[in-house]
Amino acid sequence: MKEKIEREVVIPGEVLAKGEEYLPGEGTMKKGKEIISIRYGLLEESNKLIKVIPLSGVYEPRRGNVVIGKVEDITYYGWVIDIDAPENAFLPLQEVPKHLPKTNIGDILDIGDMIIAKINGVTKRGIDLTIKMRGLGKIEEGIIMKINPSRVPRVIGKEGSMINLIKRESGCNIIVGQNGLIWIKGKSVEDELLVKKIINFIAERSFVNGLTEEVENFFKSERK
Amino acid sequence: METKKFKRVDGREPEEIREMRAEVGVVPNADGSALFAFGDTIAIAAVYGPRKMHPQHEKDPEEGTLRCNYNMISFSVAERVKPGVSRRSLEISKITEWALRPVLLIKKYPNMVIDVYINIIQANASTRCAGINAAALALAHAGIPMKGLVSSISIGKIDKQLVVDVIKEEEDWEEGEGATDIPITMTQDGEITHIQLDGKISKEDLKKALELARKATQKVYEVQKKALKESLRG
Numbered sequence: 001m002k003e004k005i006e007r008e009v010v011i012p013g014e015v016l017a018k019g020e021e022y023l024p025g026e027g028t029m030k031k032g033k034e035i036i037s038i039r040y041g042l043l044e045e046s047n048k049l050i051k052v053i054p055l056s057g058v059y060e061p062r063r064g065n066v067v068i069g070k071v072e073d074i075t076y077y078g079w080v081i082d083i084d085a086p087e088n089a090f091l092p093l094q095e096v097p098k099h100l101p102k103t104n105i106g107d108i109l110d111i112g113d114m115i116i117a118k119i120n121g122v123t124k125r126g127i128d129l130t131i132k133m134r135g136l137g138k139i140e141e142g143i144i145m146k147i148n149p150s151r152v153p154r155v156i157g158k159e160g161s162m163i164n165l166i167k168r169e170s171g172c173n174i175i176v177g178q179n180g181l182i183w184i185k186g187k188s189v190e191d192e193l194l195v196k197k198i199i200n201f202i203a204e205r206s207f208v209n210g211l212t213e214e215v216e217n218f219f220k221s222e223r224k
Numbered sequence: 225m226e227t228k229k230f231k232r233v234d235g236r237e238p239e240e241i242r243e244m245r246a247e248v249g250v251v252p253n254a255d256g257s258a259l260f261a262f263g264d265t266i267a268i269a270a271v272y273g274p275r276k277m278h279p280q281h282e283k284d285p286e287e288g289t290l291r292c293n294y295n296m297i298s299f300s301v302a303e304r305v306k307p308g309v310s311r312r313s314l315e316i317s318k319i320t321e322w323a324l325r326p327v328l329l330i331k332k333y334p335n336m337v338i339d340v341y342i343n344i345i346q347a348n349a350s351t352r353c354a355g356i357n358a359a360a361l362a363l364a365h366a367g368i369p370m371k372g373l374v375s376s377i378s379i380g381k382i383d384k385q386l387v388v389d390v391i392k393e394e395e396d397w398e399e400g401e402g403a404t405d406i407p408i409t410m411t412q413d414g415e416i417t418h419i420q421l422d423g424k425i426s427k428e429d430l431k432k433a434l435e436l437a438r439k440a441t442q443k444v445y446e447v448q449k450k451a452l453k454e455s456l457r458g
Contacts, residue, residue, distance in 0.1 A: 009456055011373065011449055012370035012372055013411075031371075036372070038329055041367075054367045055367065055456075056256060057366065057367025058275070087336075
């Protein structure tokens with residue numbers, strides 16, 4: 001199999017551009033008249049804006065991200081959730097939909113439960129979550145897998161093209177957390193494992209061009 | 225003065241570095257990892273984080289912390305190293321931190337720590353230099369923001385001759401003026417982030433040693449760069 005690499009791999013300290021007409025974007029820094037990379041990643045240039053898309057790194061939480069996490073602790077005011085970020089997130093009691101029974105906090109979410117949540121805000125004190133939206137809440141069934149968070153955009157694809165392709169081909173319901181955790185629910189375990197295999201396939205080749213066709217071929221060969 | 229050519233124990237030229245080997249992604253469970261070798265001195269570095277600082281009282285609310293841990297595996301040298309922390313390993317851990325810290329841009333990670341574990345799996349002198357080179361690669365591989373890489377090399381003075389990349393036999397040299405060992409770490413612009421000196425050396429010779437180090441670290445940098453750039457092509 002021949003793999004093409006379109007974008008250039010850059011390393012920290014590498015000079016990306018010289019001159020005043022270029023603008024330093026994410027993952028870059030200005031040093032004198034030069035723009036240098038501060039991350040190990042792929043070079044991207046559009047309209048004189050130079051960016052480096054990192055290939056690795058831990059998840060950096062942002063407001064509005066949908067993430068998958070695990071209940072780590074229960075307090076009087078809510079739950080402490082591990083979302084695989086450097087800091088734990090907090091899900092306050094108020095952020096739970098009203099229709100759930102409020103007899104015992106542990107009945108709603110217990111330690112070890114997995115949830116799909118949205119980040120409500122990132123402050124100096126910590127990360128706040130909410131599950132007051134459709135599609136969010138406790139995960140009851142299916143499988144969960146983990147990939148590097150920097151590969152998430154590739155798994156989703158441009159405007160969801162990749163993930164929609166996988167959903168259509170496999171008939172599985174998939175939610176990709178921005179923190180790299182992915183929930184898969186299909187009709188059978190075989191379907192779910194197939195999706196897991198494909199997502200790992202994409203994550204390993206996230207720098208390759210024409211990945212969508214490759215994934216289509218992958219499905220064809222698997223279906224035989 | 226006689227102009228007889230200086231002969232090194234292993235037949236190398238005075239400015240010749242042992243064969244270097246670098247590879248990234250050698251520890252699958254780490255956030256970033258690398259191997260760096262000078263001949264039979266082999267170092268493996270693994271980076272974890274940024275993650276929560278433990279113990280909590282060591283937290284720095286102003287910026288991220290770099291924490292290095294240098295360890296020589298007990299079978300790395302002919303005579304078994306007693307496992308565990310020693311005065312020497314503690315010193316080298318600290319030195320490695322200081323050598324790497326100036327290039328890291330970790331203001332964005334307050335209260336967090338980046339852990340670097342360096343293991344020397346086989347040693348023939350210059351282990352701290354191999355360790356720093358591996359750690360710099362592993363930090364880049366882990367996606368930590370950095371101004372650039374650092375490259376490290378040991379310069380030695382064997383009797384009156386300056387040599388690059390010292391080996392054990394040269395380190396233990398006793399004839400003439402004996403041996404002086406100078407590990408130096410530089411950024412790619414030639415700024416010094418770390419220098420140590422064990423022995424005696426004149427001002428003039430030290431200047432020459434720095435010049436040698438500048439040239440040698442460029443060669444080390446090329447090897448590091450190649451390792452990072454080619455790791456994706458598999």
